[in-house]
Amino acid sequence: MNEELIQQITKMVVEKLEAASGGQTSQQSSNEQKVQLFSQEPIGHLAAERPQQSPSGAVTFHSTTNEAKPQRNIATIKPKPTTAYGKPKAETTTPTEDQLAEYRKKTPARIAVGRAGSRPKTKTWLQFRLDHAAAVDAVYGEVPDELLDRLGLFQVHSKVADKEEYIRRPDLGRKLSDEGKALIQERCKTSPVVQIVASNGLSAKAIEENLEDVYLSLEQSLNNLNIDMGTTFYVDKGRVAVMDDIGEVLKPDVVVMLIGERPGLVSAESLSAYLCYQPRHGTIEADRMVISNIHKGGIPPVEAGAYLGTVIQKILKYEASGVALVQKEG
Amino acid sequence: MSNFNKHETIISAGIDIGTSTTKLIISRFSLRNVAGATHVPRIEITDKEILYKSPVFRTPLQDAVTINVRGVQEIIRSEYEKAGIQPAQIETGAVIITGETATKRNASEMLHQLSDEAGDFLVATAGPDLEGIIAAKGSGSYEESGKGGRVIANIDIGGGTANIAVFQDKQLLGTCTMHIGGRLIEFEQGKVRTISPPVERLLEEQGYTLQVGDPQDAAAVEFVTTYMAEAMARILKKEVHAQDHVLLLGHEPNWKQPVDTIVFSGGISECMYRHASDEEQVARYDDIGIQLAEALLRNQSLQIFEWQEPIETVRATVLGAGTQTTEISGATIQVAPHELPLKNIPIYQYDFEADLEAGLSNFENAVQQAVALYDSAKEGQNFALYLSNLPYLGFRDVQTLAKAIVQIMNQRPRPEQPVILVIQSDHAKVLGQTLAALKVKQSIICIDQINVETGDYIDIGKALTSGVVPVVVKTLTFHTT
Numbered sequence: 001m002n003e004e005l006i007q008q009i010t011k012m013v014v015e016k017l018e019a020a021s022g023g024q025t026s027q028q029s030s031n032e033q034k035v036q037l038f039s040q041e042p043i044g045h046l047a048a049e050r051p052q053q054s055p056s057g058a059v060t061f062h063s064t065t066n067e068a069k070p071q072r073n074i075a076t077i078k079p080k081p082t083t084a085y086g087k088p089k090a091e092t093t094t095p096t097e098d099q100l101a102e103y104r105k106k107t108p109a110r111i112a113v114g115r116a117g118s119r120p121k122t123k124t125w126l127q128f129r130l131d132h133a134a135a136v137d138a139v140y141g142e143v144p145d146e147l148l149d150r151l152g153l154f155q156v157h158s159k160v161a162d163k164e165e166y167i168r169r170p171d172l173g174r175k176l177s178d179e180g181k182a183l184i185q186e187r188c189k190t191s192p193v194v195q196i197v198a199s200n201g202l203s204a205k206a207i208e209e210n211l212e213d214v215y216l217s218l219e220q221s222l223n224n225l226n227i228d229m230g231t232t233f234y235v236d237k238g239r240v241a242v243m244d245d246i247g248e249v250l251k252p253d254v255v256v257m258l259i260g261e262r263p264g265l266v267s268a269e270s271l272s273a274y275l276c277y278q279p280r281h282g283t284i285e286a287d288r289m290v291i292s293n294i295h296k297g298g299i300p301p302v303e304a305g306a307y308l309g310t311v312i313q314k315i316l317k318y319e320a321s322g323v324a325l326v327q328k329e330g
Numbered sequence: 331m332s333n334f335n336k337h338e339t340i341i342s343a344g345i346d347i348g349t350s351t352t353k354l355i356i357s358r359f360s361l362r363n364v365a366g367a368t369h370v371p372r373i374e375i376t377d378k379e380i381l382y383k384s385p386v387f388r389t390p391l392q393d394a395v396t397i398n399v400r401g402v403q404e405i406i407r408s409e410y411e412k413a414g415i416q417p418a419q420i421e422t423g424a425v426i427i428t429g430e431t432a433t434k435r436n437a438s439e440m441l442h443q444l445s446d447e448a449g450d451f452l453v454a455t456a457g458p459d460l461e462g463i464i465a466a467k468g469s470g471s472y473e474e475s476g477k478g479g480r481v482i483a484n485i486d487i488g489g490g491t492a493n494i495a496v497f498q499d500k501q502l503l504g505t506c507t508m509h510i511g512g513r514l515i516e517f518e519q520g521k522v523r524t525i526s527p528p529v530e531r532l533l534e535e536q537g538y539t540l541q542v543g544d545p546q547d548a549a550a551v552e553f554v555t556t557y558m559a560e561a562m563a564r565i566l567k568k569e570v571h572a573q574d575h576v577l578l579l580g581h582e583p584n585w586k587q588p589v590d591t592i593v594f595s596g597g598i599s600e601c602m603y604r605h606a607s608d609e610e611q612v613a614r615y616d617d618i619g620i621q622l623a624e625a626l627l628r629n630q631s632l633q634i635f636e637w638q639e640p641i642e643t644v645r646a647t648v649l650g651a652g653t654q655t656t657e658i659s660g661a662t663i664q665v666a667p668h669e670l671p672l673k674n675i676p677i678y679q680y681d682f683e684a685d686l687e688a689g690l691s692n693f694e695n696a697v698q699q700a701v702a703l704y705d706s707a708k709e710g711q712n713f714a715l716y717l718s719n720l721p722y723l724g725f726r727d728v729q730t731l732a733k734a735i736v737q738i739m740n741q742r743p744r745p746e747q748p749v750i751l752v753i754q755s756d757h758a759k760v761l762g763q764t765l766a767a768l769k770v771k772q773s774i775i776c777i778d779q780i781n782v783e784t785g786d787y788i789d790i791g792k793a794l795t796s797g798v799v800p801v802v803v804k805t806l807t808f809h810t811t
Binding site: 096098099102212213216217220221223224272290291292293296299300301302303304305306307309310326329330 | 333368479662722723724726755756758762763764766767
């Protein structure tokens with residue numbers, strides 16, 4: 001065999017091994033080109049992809065290693081955008097970062113968050129997962145006893161046994177358990193003007209975050225207006241129409257039900273106040289009314305409580321609620 | 331009791347008493363609850379309809395320094411009659427005394443008389459900055475600035491002054507007022523009749539002579555209009571020369587961004603665009619107005635800007651005053667009905683910087699500063715406290731805040747006056763109710779969702795059927811000369 005060739009090959013192998021063991025990137029001769037089929041750099045509207053100020057629970061990343069960016073030898077050529085007919089697309093104006101920030105201010109929806117290829121960015125995706133998990137937690141969570149004690153509320157149950165049944169059987173959530181009925185009969189003032197009831201509904205988190213502020217503010221409002229209040233209590237796993245059972249037992253003029261709303265991805269802690277004039281068995285849904293979206297990012301709970309007082313005043317004046325109230329009001 | 335679901339209308343009047351002309355406009359606003367049925371109501375002005383536009387009248391003057399108040403009243407009375415409106419029907423709007431008229435001897439006195447004549451809730455207001463802003467709203471420049479991020483300067487030139495207001499994305503960037511107007515030199519039978527003091531000073535500085543009785547086509551007249559157009563271009567470019575100071579009224583231009591587009595409104599723009607030429611009464615003013623319009627159109631330096639035609643020329647200011655000055659408060663508020671309307675309430679802003687505790691620790695100074703600012707003689711000029719950047723408030727925080735408010739409000743020179751609070755965030759009702767629960771002895775006016783700042787004045791109208799109140803925010807009062 002050609003001695004010279006053997007020497008040359010050995011030299012190359014040794015060089016490669018040395019390079020590998022030294023942890024260095026192999027030195028390539030200058031005329032050798034590294035081929036990359038796909039761009040490693042993001043393309044598209046970079047302005048849109050700047051990280052935004054995130055609310056609580058934001059996920060941040062920082063790299064743990066220092067990587068040298070591979071040098072690209074072939075420039076990626078961005079194909080001209082074309083329409084289905086192959087004609088170049090007309091120039092569209094790209095919104096500036098200021099405008100995008102303005103759009104983001106106007107909606108809690110996830111707009112102008114950028115993308116990585118055809119997928120959302122990792123950060124956006126994790127935020128989405130986090131919000132989704134918060135929604136699930138809100139449904140399966142429990143209201144802390146400490147909060148109910150602080151507000152002096154006692155607890156009764158609907159006919160639902162557990163969370164699974166609560167979700168599958170809305171009809172059972174609309175009925176008070178027999179023990180519950182007996183308990184409210186025993187502990188509550190009968191025939192009050194206003195009966196306030198709290199329930200976790202589909203979001204325990206909503207009660208945890210907002211009940212105290214709404215309740216105290218509503219109580220103050222009713223005191224100012226000299227409207228008599230019954231004994232407030234808490235219904236575990238209730239639905240809105242459980243107020244009909246309560247109406248039958250306690251015979252109040254107005255029931256205000258503060259109940260956790262079905263959580264969404266924007267907020268998992270939104271509270272609703274359902275109001276009804278003399279709810280009894282057979283009350284139709286059109287007679288119920290609601291003030292929804294009570295939470296930090298919606299109507300402030302303290303302001304909602306203050307507003308509810310005047311709504312109750314109106315219901316009492318017209319002796320009607322819901323559609324009937326709108327009709328009577330003219 | 332407030333009914334949020336009813337469609338409601340209010341009548342607004344705008345009256346503009348300018349250096350050379352006076353005009354009036356009556357419009358009707360429709361108010362509606364724009365929030366969904368399950369939400370707390372939000373009342374907004376959803377439609378504005380102009381019911382009556384008066385002809386353009388010559389402003390009645392007694393002599394060079396006095397307005398003929400009776401003459402102005404006469405115009406208003408007869409125009410109301412033609413429009414079929416009683417003063418009592420008018421629930422909001424603005425009277426504006428603009429340009430040189432505001433410097434007349436009896437301007438302030440007249441405003442007070444007009445307020446009685448023109449309607450219970452009509453605001454008396456003036457001031458060059460505000461004038462420019464209102465004109466920009468009436469001419470369409472303000473609306474236009476919201477499209478496409480251009481920096482738009484609205485230049486409202488009337489008889490006595492040019493009011494520049496610069497906007498971008500509906501944000502005010504700055505203002506400037508100049509002694510440029512049609513009436514600064516007047517003629518009579520082809521001869522100069524009057525020359526206003528700023529023009530006299532300008533001629534003197536530039537070495538020209540012009541005297542009463544000189545022919546209308548004197549070289550000095552030509553010089554003045556050309557110089558004014560040149561000076562306008564320099565001011566718009568913010569290249570203020572020392573010799574331009576004679577034409578400045580008040581501060582130098584204070585916007586930072588370069589101007590892209592210019593819009594002319596006011597009487598001079600009518601000379602350029604002739605929007606009203608088909609109206610029967612064609613104004614013959616016998617002054618430099620037309621020459622000034624031509625000089626501006628001819629000027630090369632002004633051509634670097636993009637020109638845009640206004641939607642309203644001579645009536646831009648009155649349209650702005652009649653239709654753009656009213657805001658609607660939040661729907662959940664607490665007001666003592668017998669105290670309204672309230673007029674000319676100065677604002678003192680207190681910024682909590684999103685920290686209640688730190689904010690409250692310094693809260694006491696707020697009243698002292700407000701009193702020092704607006705009532706230094708302790709004569710009992712009341713003020714409105716504007717609470718901005720409040721953090722998220724729980725019920726106990728509201729209690730703490732309300733107690734602090736009671737305490738500091740009792741330190742006013744006349745503590746029995748109504749407590750007037752304007753809150754940036756949606757907290758007016760709960761704060762008002764908390765104050766009521768504390769059994770404060772003063773009447774409480776607590777409104778929210780209005781943006782103001784220290785130095786502004788507000789007028790609060792009577793509560794409407796929906797429970798909201800119309801609010802007019804004024805940025806400045808009289809200019810001092």
